[in-house]
Amino acid sequence: MPSRKPDPAPFPLPPNATIGIIGGGQLGRMSALAAARLGLRCHILTPEADSPAGQVSAGTTHGDYDDPVALHRFAESVDVVTFEFENVSAEGLDLLASLRPVRPAPAILRISQDRAAEKTFLNRAGAATAPWRPVGSVAELKAAVAELGLPAVLKTTRLGYDGKGQAVLRAPEDFAPAFEELHPKPLILEGFIDFSHEVSVIVARGADGTASCFDTVENRHRDQILDLTLAPARIAPEVAAAAQGTARRVAEALDLVGLLAVEMFVAADGRVLVNEIAPRPHNSGHWTIDACPVSQFEMHIRAVAGLPLPPATRHADAVMKNLVGPEEAALWPAILATPGLCAHLYGKREARPGRKMGHVTHLFPKGALPGDEGVALALGPVPMSRGG
Ligand code: AMP
Numbered sequence: 001m002p003s004r005k006p007d008p009a010p011f012p013l014p015p016n017a018t019i020g021i022i023g024g025g026q027l028g029r030m031s032a033l034a035a036a037r038l039g040l041r042c043h044i045l046t047p048e049a050d051s052p053a054g055q056v057s058a059g060t061t062h063g064d065y066d067d068p069v070a071l072h073r074f075a076e077s078v079d080v081v082t083f084e085f086e087n088v089s090a091e092g093l094d095l096l097a098s099l100r101p102v103r104p105a106p107a108i109l110r111i112s113q114d115r116a117a118e119k120t121f122l123n124r125a126g127a128a129t130a131p132w133r134p135v136g137s138v139a140e141l142k143a144a145v146a147e148l149g150l151p152a153v154l155k156t157t158r159l160g161y162d163g164k165g166q167a168v169l170r171a172p173e174d175f176a177p178a179f180e181e182l183h184p185k186p187l188i189l190e191g192f193i194d195f196s197h198e199v200s201v202i203v204a205r206g207a208d209g210t211a212s213c214f215d216t217v218e219n220r221h222r223d224q225i226l227d228l229t230l231a232p233a234r235i236a237p238e239v240a241a242a243a244q245g246t247a248r249r250v251a252e253a254l255d256l257v258g259l260l261a262v263e264m265f266v267a268a269d270g271r272v273l274v275n276e277i278a279p280r281p282h283n284s285g286h287w288t289i290d291a292c293p294v295s296q297f298e299m300h301i302r303a304v305a306g307l308p309l310p311p312a313t314r315h316a317d318a319v320m321k322n323l324v325g326p327e328e329a330a331l332w333p334a335i336l337a338t339p340g341l342c343a344h345l346y347g348k349r350e351a352r353p354g355r356k357m358g359h360v361t362h363l364f365p366k367g368a369l370p371g372d373e374g375v376a377l378a379l380g381p382v383p384m385s386r387g388g
Contacts, residue, residue: 011207011306013079015039018058019304020078020100022065022093024051026346026356027281027297028084030289032057034297040305045074052346053084066092075099082258082304084280086112087159103304104258104279111254112277115157115188125253127246127274130265131191138179144189145169151192154178156185168192193273195265199233199240200284201247204299204309205256211248212299212312214292216240219263219284222324222385225354226283229320230369231291235266242272250277259300261285283356287318290342290361317369321382323358326351334381335360341380
């Protein structure tokens with residue numbers, strides 16, 4: 001099918017305009033709920049029959065992300081296109097970009113889809129990362145270990161998420177099995193960071209360069225899946241400010257129009273090192289729905305629709321706990337019966353192990369985020385993992 005230049009977008013989008021979202025998961029669902037509040041519609045592209053995002057949107061195009069027929073049908077139903085996950089084909093996005101404005105731009109997605117491209121970009125933009133080397137063979141792996149030392153982390157460059165596609169190398173006998181096991185190749189080797197905290201910052205940026213940056217938050221993982229977010233991060237104010245500065249700088253360097261999540265390590269010496277970026281709403285920003293006048297999802301929709309971006313202010317401290325897998329999904333009745341828990345369920349029919357089914361947020365007065373004991377108490381029936 002012939003492609004044409006997109007029509008000049010009618011930015012800012014007027015009420016009742018339609019935002020196309022690629023992907024049908026919970027991030028699309030919560031973006032669509034935010035859009036509805038602003039009088040905007042969402043239309044989802046997903047192969048899934050009954051998707052979390054589709055359930056709350058004006059329409060869905062069912063099809064694969066690289067099916068040109070589905071992409072054309074999707075484009076015809078929407079005024080602007082965005083995405084809620086990164087493993088969408090950049091070629092598909094290019095096709096869409098020939099039909100409708102795509103925000104963030106496909107070039108940004110390409111960078112975030114490939115760890116080597118991402119780290120190259122970040123380092124050029126002046127954002128520090130763990131030291132890293134590209135690795136295409138076991139010989140290159142050995143050479144990289146000689147430079148970076150052990151332990152080190154071997155990672156796929158593509159299609160890795162939630163800790164999938166990586167291995168920690170501690171001794172020479174780990175090299176060959178880890179190299180064989182991880183795919184697709186090529187890989188990268190990263191120096192192991194002895195971090196005190198994992199933090200993230202979410203920043204929205206408009207076409208006019210206005211940026212709104214949420215506070216730095218602290219993230220805890222369990223089985224390499226985000227478990228808990230504490231807002232604000234319990235770190236020194238100057239470190240939190242440095243993390244925000246890094247996020248703003250990266251958004252600027254990308255010439256982002258949309259939303260960007262920047263995940264960072266705070267090293268034992270206080271340096272902030274970027275681990276990865278995601279040009280979309282992020283799990284570590286779910287607390288903003290309940291603790292901020294304008295959530296990350298509304299910021300996403302506003303940026304994509306060309307609407308004004310207010311400052312990313314926060315009226316409360318917050319803890320967000322993911323509900324993962326069948327065990328935590330089964331806590332739902334107890335959660336609903338617990339005062340003070342803001343409860344969110346994503347409409348997924350099947351609770352598989354490791355699957356994010358929903359989340360809860362508990363708010364505290366600003367400045368009153370308690371220590372771990374207090375957080376565990378506030379989460380009531382939901383067990384809190386400690387550290388790690
Ligand atoms: P990733 O898939 O890059 O998000 O990594 C998943 C988790 O592995 C991170 O949240 C960290 O806890 C850990 N990790 C990743 N890279 C490193 C590193 N270079 N040094 C230490 N821990 C790491």
